[in-house]
Amino acid sequence: MKTNIKFIQGNEVFAKAALYAGVQFYAGYPITPSTEIAEILSEVLPKRGGKFIQMEDEIASICAIIGASLTGLKAMTATSGPGFSLMQEAIGYAVMTEVPLVVVNVQRGGPSTGMPTSVAQGDVMQARWGTQGDHSIITLTASNLREAFNMTVEAFNLAETFRTPVILLFDEVLAHMREKIIIPGPGEIEVVKRLRTSVPKGTNYHPYLTREDGRLPMSDFGGVHRYNVTGLVHDMWGFPSTDPKVAYDLLHHLVDKLENHAELLARYKKYYTEDAEILLVSYGSSTRSALHMIEARRKRGLKIGLLELQTLWPFPRQTVRRECDGRSHVLVVEMNMGQICQEVKKAVSEPDKVFLANRIDGIFISPVDILRALNMIQGKGV
Amino acid sequence: MAVKDYLRQRFFPQIWCAGCGHGIVMGGMIRAIEQLGLDKNEVVLVSGIGCSSRVAGYLDFHTMHTLHGRALAFASGVKLGRPHLKVIAPMGDGDALAIGGNHLIHAARRNIDVTAIIMNNSIYGMTGGQTSPLTPFTKRGTTAVFGTIDHCFDIAQLAKGAGASFVARTTTYHAKEMIKMIHDAINHKGFSLVEVMSQCPTYYGRKNDLGAAVDMMKGFRDGTVRKGSKKLEEHPEFVERGVLVNEARPEYVSSYMDLIEKLRGERENLEQGAASR
Amino acid sequence: MVKRVVFSGSGGQGVITASIILAEAAVIYDDLNAVQTQSYGPEARGGATRADVIISREPIHYPKVLNPHVLVCLTQEAYGKFSGIIRPGGLLLTDSKFVKVERKVDARQVELEMYGAVMAEIGNAIVFNVCMLGALIGLTDLVRPNSALEMVKSKINPDFLEMNEKAFGIGMRLADSHK
Numbered sequence: 001m002k003t004n005i006k007f008i009q010g011n012e013v014f015a016k017a018a019l020y021a022g023v024q025f026y027a028g029y030p031i032t033p034s035t036e037i038a039e040i041l042s043e044v045l046p047k048r049g050g051k052f053i054q055m056e057d058e059i060a061s062i063c064a065i066i067g068a069s070l071t072g073l074k075a076m077t078a079t080s081g082p083g084f085s086l087m088q089e090a091i092g093y094a095v096m097t098e099v100p101l102v103v104v105n106v107q108r109g110g111p112s113t114g115m116p117t118s119v120a121q122g123d124v125m126q127a128r129w130g131t132q133g134d135h136s137i138i139t140l141t142a143s144n145l146r147e148a149f150n151m152t153v154e155a156f157n158l159a160e161t162f163r164t165p166v167i168l169l170f171d172e173v174l175a176h177m178r179e180k181i182i183i184p185g186p187g188e189i190e191v192v193k194r195l196r197t198s199v200p201k202g203t204n205y206h207p208y209l210t211r212e213d214g215r216l217p218m219s220d221f222g223g224v225h226r227y228n229v230t231g232l233v234h235d236m237w238g239f240p241s242t243d244p245k246v247a248y249d250l251l252h253h254l255v256d257k258l259e260n261h262a263e264l265l266a267r268y269k270k271y272y273t274e275d276a277e278i279l280l281v282s283y284g285s286s287t288r289s290a291l292h293m294i295e296a297r298r299k300r301g302l303k304i305g306l307l308e309l310q311t312l313w314p315f316p317r318q319t320v321r322r323e324c325d326g327r328s329h330v331l332v333v334e335m336n337m338g339q340i341c342q343e344v345k346k347a348v349s350e351p352d353k354v355f356l357a358n359r360i361d362g363i364f365i366s367p368v369d370i371l372r373a374l375n376m377i378q379g380k381g382v
Numbered sequence: 383m384a385v386k387d388y389l390r391q392r393f394f395p396q397i398w399c400a401g402c403g404h405g406i407v408m409g410g411m412i413r414a415i416e417q418l419g420l421d422k423n424e425v426v427l428v429s430g431i432g433c434s435s436r437v438a439g440y441l442d443f444h445t446m447h448t449l450h451g452r453a454l455a456f457a458s459g460v461k462l463g464r465p466h467l468k469v470i471a472p473m474g475d476g477d478a479l480a481i482g483g484n485h486l487i488h489a490a491r492r493n494i495d496v497t498a499i500i501m502n503n504s505i506y507g508m509t510g511g512q513t514s515p516l517t518p519f520t521k522r523g524t525t526a527v528f529g530t531i532d533h534c535f536d537i538a539q540l541a542k543g544a545g546a547s548f549v550a551r552t553t554t555y556h557a558k559e560m561i562k563m564i565h566d567a568i569n570h571k572g573f574s575l576v577e578v579m580s581q582c583p584t585y586y587g588r589k590n591d592l593g594a595a596v597d598m599m600k601g602f603r604d605g606t607v608r609k610g611s612k613k614l615e616e617h618p619e620f621v622e623r624g625v626l627v628n629e630a631r632p633e634y635v636s637s638y639m640d641l642i643e644k645l646r647g648e649r650e651n652l653e654q655g656a657a658s659r
Numbered sequence: 660m661v662k663r664v665v666f667s668g669s670g671g672q673g674v675i676t677a678s679i680i681l682a683e684a685a686v687i688y689d690d691l692n693a694v695q696t697q698s699y700g701p702e703a704r705g706g707a708t709r710a711d712v713i714i715s716r717e718p719i720h721y722p723k724v725l726n727p728h729v730l731v732c733l734t735q736e737a738y739g740k741f742s743g744i745i746r747p748g749g750l751l752l753t754d755s756k757f758v759k760v761e762r763k764v765d766a767r768q769v770e771l772e773m774y775g776a777v778m779a780e781i782g783n784a785i786v787f788n789v790c791m792l793g794a795l796i797g798l799t800d801l802v803r804p805n806s807a808l809e810m811v812k813s814k815i816n817p818d819f820l821e822m823n824e825k826a827f828g829i830g831m832r833l834a835d836s837h838k
Contacts, residue, residue, distance in 0.1 A: 007683040007693065025463055047645045051462050051638065056488040060455035063448065067428065067459025070446065071467075075459070093449055117698075177722050178679065178695040180686040221426055221444040222464045228390075228439050230447035239393055239439065240447075285722075292721035367721055 004183045010175040011036035013145045014104055014168070015044070016183065017152030018076055021191055023102075024050045025075040027064035029057050029083060032116045033172045034106035037078040058083035062090040062103065069099045070229065072194065072220030074156060078104035081123055082113060084130070091165050092131030093231045095254060098208070098216060100159035100194070102152075104168045106175040107284075109362045118362030119172040121284055124339040127167045128313050134251055136258035138265060139167040139313035143287035145181045148174060150189060151267070151310060157192035158265070162257060163216050169312060171335070173285035173364050194218060199225065208250075209236040214257060259314050266316030269308040270323065272298060276305030278374070279324055280357075281344055282333035283309040286365050290333045293367035293374075304374075312340065320347040329377055330354045333370055388412045388422075390442050397436055399507075401595025403554035403580030407501050408437045410557060410578070411472070414564035426469045428457040430482060432508045434474035434501040434580075451482030454489040457496045465635045468568055469495070475502040475516035479535050483515070490544035490573045494634040497567045498575045500537060503582035511585030522589045537577045538626050548574035549627035553602035554581060556623065563625065572633045579606075579621070661715040662801055663724040667741050668733030668757075670708050673788030678710035680792060680810045681801060685714045688806035694722040707736050714801055729799060730766075731791065732758055752795060769798060771833045777826055786819075786826035793830020798837060 008016075015037045018026075026045060028038040042052045051068070055061040058079050065075035079087065084105045094101055107123045109115030127139045138158050142148040148170065155166040197217035199205040205225035210216050219225040232240040233247045241247070258265065272294060273279065282290040287308045294304050307323045309316065324330045324344065330353055332341035338356045345351035357373035359365040389412075398404050415425060425443040429435035431450035438445040444467075448456045453471040461469045478486050478500045489496060505523055506512040513523035513530045516537070520529040541549045548570040550563040560578055567574035581587060581598035592598050607613045609624025664681065666674040675697050682693035697710040711724040726746040731753075732738035738758045745751055747765040755770045773790045777783070789811055796807045808827055815823050 005687060007679075007686040007695075025459070027459060046638070046642045049642055049646065053458065053462055053638075055455065055458070056484050059452065060458070060485055060488070063452045063455035064459030064462070066448075067446070067456040067461075068463035069459075071460055071463035073463050075463075089449055090452070173696065173722065176696065178682065178693075179719070179722070180692055220464075221446075221460060222423065222467045224423060226422060226442055226444050228393075228445045228447065230439065231449060232447065237392065239390075288720040288722060295720070364723055366723070366725065368725075 009178050015040040017149040021153040021156035022074045023076050024073040025068035027053045027055050027061040028077045029061050031080045031083045033175050034078045034080050058086040062087040065101050066099050069101050070221045076102040080106050080108050081110045088130040094165040095135045096231050097229050098163040101165050102155045107171040115362040119364050121335040136255045141169045141284045153189050160192045160194050171284050206236040207238045262314035266319045267310035271306040273305035275303050277303040277328045279327040280306045280331050286333045289365050289367050293370045315343050317347040324348045333357045385412050393440050399584040401583040406554040407578050410560040413561045426467050428453045429472050430477040432474035432477045437472040454485040470497045472499045476506045476514040479515045487544035490541050490546035492634040493572045493631050500577045501580040503580045505582050505586040507582050541575045542627050546575050547572035547629050547631045550625045551577040552623050553579040555599045555602040663727045664712040664729040665724050665727040666710045666731045667737035672733050675710045677788040677792045678712050682712045684802045684806040684810035689802050694719045696722050769837050776829050789823045790826040790830040793827035794834045797831040797834025
């Protein structure tokens with residue numbers, strides 16, 4: 001038996017990938033359909049000298065990982081819709097204080113308790129705008145377990161590089177399905193270490209003074225540099241400020257540090273796009289149905305291709321525009337009422353050519369659903 | 383070191399009103415930490431939101447000013463993340479007992495080695511004098527102009543019931559007693575809580591005709607008694623001061639570190655066994 | 660070559676475990692691709708439960724099964740709910756103790772006394788699912804019998820290994836008579 005070939009469930013893959021990326025601290029609260037991540041890490045982390053704590057709720061969970069991250073540990077939590085809602089205030093705190101961390105949201109049917117065991121992709125906008133105020137955030141997703149592994153490692157890398165919370169927006173189908181995955185060996189995927197300050201003891205360390213390359217080296221709590229962290233608008237020392245210039249610069253910094261790198265952060269895949277007259281745009285598990293449908297139609301001569309988005313936020317506007325413009329139809333495939341479809345419409349030159357194929361009833365969207373939508377927009381009837 | 387050596391002068395002037403009790407509590411914290419001889423780099427202050435929470439920024443330690451009510455959740459992450467650190471959470475009564483009540487009881491239940499210093503002024507000061515879960519029955523605030531019909535918590539009893547292994551109560555009038563209590567609380571292994579009754583002359587005092595700061599502090603002097611005092615039998619309305627709980631119980635982080643050692647130790651033994659075979 | 664399989668029964672019969680063993684055997688020992696999904700939620704804790712497996716040489720995209728080549732029904736409820744979805748010309752495997760076949764479907768219908776044989780020869784219902792898996796492997800070429808058996812061995816507590824091997828063999832034997 002080749003030991004690196006595994007047949008495991010999505011949630012187990014996410015946990016293994018987090019360990020590969022060097023996660024050292026997990027705090028969480030049980031919630032379907034993400035609970036297996038916590039179960040696995042509760043067992044594995046202490047064996048590796050890492051820490052696991054089951055907190056009293058999701059609010060406490062994300063607060064605990066922010067605290068742990070400030071002590072220098074790579075930290076994460078995992079949840080689903082209702083828990084993700086509870087975490088929003090603290091996600092904003094992590095954005096404001098520029099604390100690296102990873103939040104896995106295994107999406108399920110919403111709003112509210114919704115359909116706990118059914119698939120949905122309704123949290124796309126919540127990941128972007130769930131916490132108050134202007135800010136930017138990184139959100140990644142994947143459609144198969146190998147890519148989910150890569151994206152999980154990537155999430156930790158980007159969190160450290162940009163000092164920001166990164167949301168992994170998976171879904172119930174991906175989290176619960178099992179498929180073949182070849183687990184990468186050590187060194188096969190780059191793992192980014194935390195950038196720590198080189199300022200020596202006794203010299204002033206400015207926790208929020210960006211370097212020329214735009215990066216902010218950190219100093220661990222408990223280390224030689226003592227500084228203040230606050231969710232208030234703050235200056236380069238981390239002290240609260242109501243100076244309009246400080247506020248303006250900080251907000252711009254928080255937005256620009258990601259939005260200015262939107263194309264650099266864009267992770268996507270193209271399938272059969274070269275000669276495609278019709279382009280499907282999808283992400284997460286919906287991509288699988290889109291690809292199934294495309295391969296079946298291609299056999300019948302239909303020129304149809306797929307753009308799979310792995311970075312949802314910052315939205316890869318230029319990539320989407322470049323790939324969509326000039327096609328006869330663009331069909332966005334997702335399991336919500338058009339959250340990414342609207343973004344695609346905003347990005348392209350001819351928004352009237354952008355249509356939605358969706359399902360919102362807890363049933364996993366099927367290739368037939370997509371074909372039906374395609375026939376409809378082509379005027380072929382249902 | 384002198385008290386002022388613990389202050390971040392860059393941060394001053396501080397924001398508290400004249401007569402506020404919180405500065406006395408901050409002074410007590412500094413003196414307790416100084417007496418303990420702690421290195422500044424091993425102390426982490428984690429606060430929430432409110433007047434009391436500003437203590438964190440004013441002091442020259444590793445400091446986090448977090449979200450309303452969540453200080454103990456953040457603090458738990460810091461403590462479990464770096465167990466050698468002394469983690470102290472300065473909190474207010476609304477912060478700790480209303481929005482943060484859940485985190486308080488669970489930190490107590492886990493008996494995690496964090497020290498909560500609750501500055502209880504019976505009111506929300508930062509937002510302008512609304513009643514809190516520590517506003518006594520019939521007392522007034524801007525959201526209870528006719529006197530509150532809510533009943534208030536007994537912080538010490540709550541913490542005790544939830545499993546805190548060190549619980550003490552004092553007031554800003556009893557500054558020396560407070561220093562000793564904070565000292566012992568920080569030294570205690572396990573979840574420790576010190577409730578310090580603190581005056582808010584601006585809101586609580588004014589709304590309830592309690593006079594100026596000095597009058598309110600006299601009220602603390604006259605309305606409280608030492609634990610076990612005979613006066614308490616005659617005047618059950620008096621508030622008891624002192625160390626009310628002090629017991630040794632397994633501490634959360636130590637238990638976790640024991641688990642790590644056990645798991646890793648066993649693994650190492652297995653590897654040794656394999657090598658010798 | 661794509662084979663789509665649906666296992667159905669009630670929570671506690673081990674149909675999900677059986678589905679994982681089949682799919683994992685295909686991946687680990689037969690160098691094929693496979694995906695496995697299952698119904699979650701309250702129904703997985705006592706009601707009708709279902710697990711889907713797709714086995715293929717090619718990459719598998721859509722992971723659910725709409726019309727299975729092979730359908731296994733271990734309760735009357737599951738039979739009533741799912742017998743209509745079988746692909747014409749497929750295989751419908753039922754246990755004769757639990758399922759009374761009521762109507763004709765355009766499929767090869769195989770009724771086996773798996774539960775009865777397990778209880779008679781082993782006396783422990785816990786290996787009913789492995790017996791079913793043995794029968795399924797015997798009736799189809801989804802994976803090589805040895806691959807499935809190896810997978811059973813790697814998943815099962817060694818103390819119960821003998822019982823499971825025996826159950827698998829009973830299933831294979833019952834299938835033989837229907838080849």
